[in-house]
Amino acid sequence: MKDIPIADVRNFVLVGHTGSGKTSLVDALLYKLGVNDRLGNPGDGTSAADWTDEEKNRKITVWAKPFDAVWRPKGGKALRLAMLDTPGYADFYGQVVAATSVADAAVLLVDATAGVQVGTVRSWKRCEALNLPRAIVVTGLDKENADFAATVAALQDVWGARCEVVTFPTDDKKGVVDALAATGGPADEIRAKLTDVAAESSDELIEKVLGGETLTADELSSGLRASVAQAKFIPIFAVMARQSVGLDELLSGFARLMPSPADRPAKDAAGNAVDPSATAPLVAQVWRSINDPFVGQLTLARIWGGTLREKSEIFNATKEQKETVGTFYFLNGKKQETVPEAQAGDVVALAKLKATGLNDVLCAPGKPVQLPPIVFPNPVVSFAVHPKTQGDEDKLGQGLHRVAEDDPTLHVQRNDETHELIITGIGDVQIDAAMDRMKTRSKVEVTLSTPKVAYKETVTAKGEGHYKHKKQSGGRGQYGEVYLRIEPMKPGVEHWFVDGIVGTSIPRNFLPAIEKGLVEGMTRGAVAGYPVVNTMVTVYDGSSHDVDSSEIAFKIASRTAFKDGMSKARPVLLEPIMNIRVTIPGEFMGDCTGDLNHRRGRIMGMESDDGMQVIVAEVPQAEVFKYSSELRSMTGGRGSFEMSFNRYDVVPANVAQKVVAEAAKNKQAEEEE
Numbered sequence: 001m002k003d004i005p006i007a008d009v010r011n012f013v014l015v016g017h018t019g020s021g022k023t024s025l026v027d028a029l030l031y032k033l034g035v036n037d038r039l040g041n042p043g044d045g046t047s048a049a050d051w052t053d054e055e056k057n058r059k060i061t062v063w064a065k066p067f068d069a070v071w072r073p074k075g076g077k078a079l080r081l082a083m084l085d086t087p088g089y090a091d092f093y094g095q096v097v098a099a100t101s102v103a104d105a106a107v108l109l110v111d112a113t114a115g116v117q118v119g120t121v122r123s124w125k126r127c128e129a130l131n132l133p134r135a136i137v138v139t140g141l142d143k144e145n146a147d148f149a150a151t152v153a154a155l156q157d158v159w160g161a162r163c164e165v166v167t168f169p170t171d172d173k174k175g176v177v178d179a180l181a182a183t184g185g186p187a188d189e190i191r192a193k194l195t196d197v198a199a200e201s202s203d204e205l206i207e208k209v210l211g212g213e214t215l216t217a218d219e220l221s222s223g224l225r226a227s228v229a230q231a232k233f234i235p236i237f238a239v240m241a242r243q244s245v246g247l248d249e250l251l252s253g254f255a256r257l258m259p260s261p262a263d264r265p266a267k268d269a270a271g272n273a274v275d276p277s278a279t280a281p282l283v284a285q286v287w288r289s290i291n292d293p294f295v296g297q298l299t300l301a302r303i304w305g306g307t308l309r310e311k312s313e314i315f316n317a318t319k320e321q322k323e324t325v326g327t328f329y330f331l332n333g334k335k336q337e338t339v340p341e342a343q344a345g346d347v348v349a350l351a352k353l354k355a356t357g358l359n360d361v362l363c364a365p366g367k368p369v370q371l372p373p374i375v376f377p378n379p380v381v382s383f384a385v386h387p388k389t390q391g392d393e394d395k396l397g398q399g400l401h402r403v404a405e406d407d408p409t410l411h412v413q414r415n416d417e418t419h420e421l422i423i424t425g426i427g428d429v430q431i432d433a434a435m436d437r438m439k440t441r442s443k444v445e446v447t448l449s450t451p452k453v454a455y456k457e458t459v460t461a462k463g464e465g466h467y468k469h470k471k472q473s474g475g476r477g478q479y480g481e482v483y484l485r486i487e488p489m490k491p492g493v494e495h496w497f498v499d500g501i502v503g504t505s506i507p508r509n510f511l512p513a514i515e516k517g518l519v520e521g522m523t524r525g526a527v528a529g530y531p532v533v534n535t536m537v538t539v540y541d542g543s544s545h546d547v548d549s550s551e552i553a554f555k556i557a558s559r560t561a562f563k564d565g566m567s568k569a570r571p572v573l574l575e576p577i578m579n580i581r582v583t584i585p586g587e588f589m590g591d592c593t594g595d596l597n598h599r600r601g602r603i604m605g606m607e608s609d610d611g612m613q614v615i616v617a618e619v620p621q622a623e624v625f626k627y628s629s630e631l632r633s634m635t636g637g638r639g640s641f642e643m644s645f646n647r648y649d650v651v652p653a654n655v656a657q658k659v660v661a662e663a664a665k666n667k668q669a670e671e672e673e
């Protein structure tokens with residue numbers, strides 16, 4: 001906003017374990033800063049931040065959302081806050097990835113009664129990967145057993161002395177002391193430590209300190225701020241959000257220590273800094289896209305530089321297309337405030353853009369800039385989706401598509417081989433929430449099931465096939481005879497169908513029909529009726545009849561000869577094999593490797609990563625459809641995994657037997673219908 005210079009803007013993302021009080025802090029700030037006239041609580045569904053139905057019902061944050069407020073301290077400068085609240089629950093990690101990508105800093109919340117949790121570590125790692133400046137806010141201090149000092153010690157134990165206290169609770173927990181402002185008692189001790197941190201940021205300050213002088217308040221702040229910007233110093237704040245205690249001290253800490261959009265400009269794809277000033281050409285990045293049934297299409301963008309104006313022409317540099325900006329808003333939960341212009345640090349919601357989607361870069365006309373795209377985690381959990389009501393298939397397809405549009409970590413796909421609609425996500429709670437959303441929006445109810453495995457078949461040896469199709473019924477008969485050879489595809493060979501016919505046993509004009517018959521034959525292999533791959537067919541002989549031979553006769557002959565030949569070419573069943581990377585605390589190592597072996601997995605290696613153990617393995621897809629929830633219960637939520645397709649490989653005989661039996665049963669059921 002125009003009246004507050006960029007230097008006085010603080011854009012930050014709130015991250016941390018689920019239940020650490022992120023949304024409560026947002027609610028407390030919105031209430032304190034006059035955005036809302038009552039204090040909402042995510043715990044009882046009254047939060048102004050967790051306002052969507054799915055969030056109210058589950059009492060957790062599901063979406064990363066922007067909030068906007070101004071702090072006007074008595075006698076001080078106004079500070080504009082652009083906050084991004086994020087979900088702590090692992091299934092919604094994609095939202096954390098999006099929001100951290102467009103924030104200038106992170107605020108990591110840690111519950112004083114729980115300490116460092118899985119979600120805390122996950123958030124921290126994300127910040128490290130982005131080298132994001134950050135602060136820690138200790139919450140839950142009003143709870144019984146809460147111990148601020150012990151929590152600080154635990155944080156320093158994991159992340160070292162770069163984490164140091166700036167504000168701390170009084171003994172009666174009725175107030176919070178700001179060590180940068182107060183004197184006497186523990187504040188002096190803390191300030192001495194902070195002075196050392198600040199001194200390290202510049203030669204000038206270090207000389208002053210070594211010379212025995214005390215740093216002025218401004219020197220101390222600016223020294224600390226330089227270290228925060230490089231993530232070398234991480235200030236710890238104590239806050240009691242629900243009691244509105246420690247908020248002024250927190251905000252004044254943000255003003256003194258946290259970076260402004262001018263301190264940490266975005267880098268374009270070539271590594272050049274984007275000019276953050278308001279007079280520079282516009283650069284804004286789309287990090288979320290909302291398809292709301294009431295407000296329509298909303299595009300959430302973070303402005304990195306220049307000024308975005310209402311009713312203006314801009315350029316989508318990613319799509320290389322002009323866009324017209326109508327109105328845009330600051331969002332505060334359900335509230336939308338129209339703003340005429342926005343600058344670096346602002347997160348705005350643009351209505352009704354035509355061509356713009358996630359990850360697009362919006363620029364001034366004639367000044368295109370490319371930014372590195374936000375890279376989302378790969379979804380790993382799949383379910384087959386079936387409509388509860390027959391006849392809802394079309395509605396289901398559309399509905400799924402629509403919910404997947406809002407969430408880049410949800411993929412929807414029809415599997416052409418199993419004929420199932422498959423939804424893939426990060427976790428089952430995420431998929432469950434998406435299905436609820438679809439029920440409300442598209443009025444389709446569904447059941448979920450474990451997807452069918454898309455088996456394939458191939459041959460491992462040479463096999464001869466033969467069939468003579470001969471029918472004499474009344475008038476014109478049908479005649480076609482085919483001899484063929486089936487073998488595994490040879491490396492480097494391009495075409496799977498080889499014409500090896502010598503002489504005129506089969507007239508050449510029937511070859512296309514023969515090939516069609518083979519293609520049909522390959523859709524249902526000889527083992528269990530799955531598609532056949534990697535198989536070469538040479539047709540080398542046959543016979544025809546002047547009158548009775550026809551395309552249809554040769555199609556039937558080649559299709560049947562294929563089945564004959566395939567069954568003699570030592571056919572096998574193939575299954576998808578996945579790469580899996582399981583990250584767990586060391587204590588679960590034995591359980592997890594044992595479990596993977598049990599799932600027919602092959603351990604390829606082990607690594608350690610930041611205090612966690614990593615198992616790298618290959619495992620058949622059929623065995624890991626439910627791995628997400630099973631790993632969660634095996635490790636108490638402390639394990640995580642990534643998964644990607646590797647290859648198709650032969651199904652071991654004992655397992656294949658069961659698949660074949662199952663296929664035979666299904667075929668019989670089909671025929672009886």
Ligand SMILES: Nc1nc2c(ncn2[C@@H]2O[C@H](COP(=O)(O)OP(=O)(O)O)[C@@H](O)[C@H]2O)c(=O)[nH]1
Nearest residue numbers: 018019020021022023024042043088139140141
């Ligand atoms: N006693 C107490 N409860 C809190 C505090 N912060 C949050 N809560 C409660 O803890 C629950 C989870 O808080 P929430 O803000 O949704 O956590 P988030 O998942 O990090 O956003 C809610 O019921 C809050 O009312 C706190 O500092 N003290």
Ligand SMILES: [Mg+2]
Nearest residue numbers: 022023060061
């Ligand atoms: Mg929350």
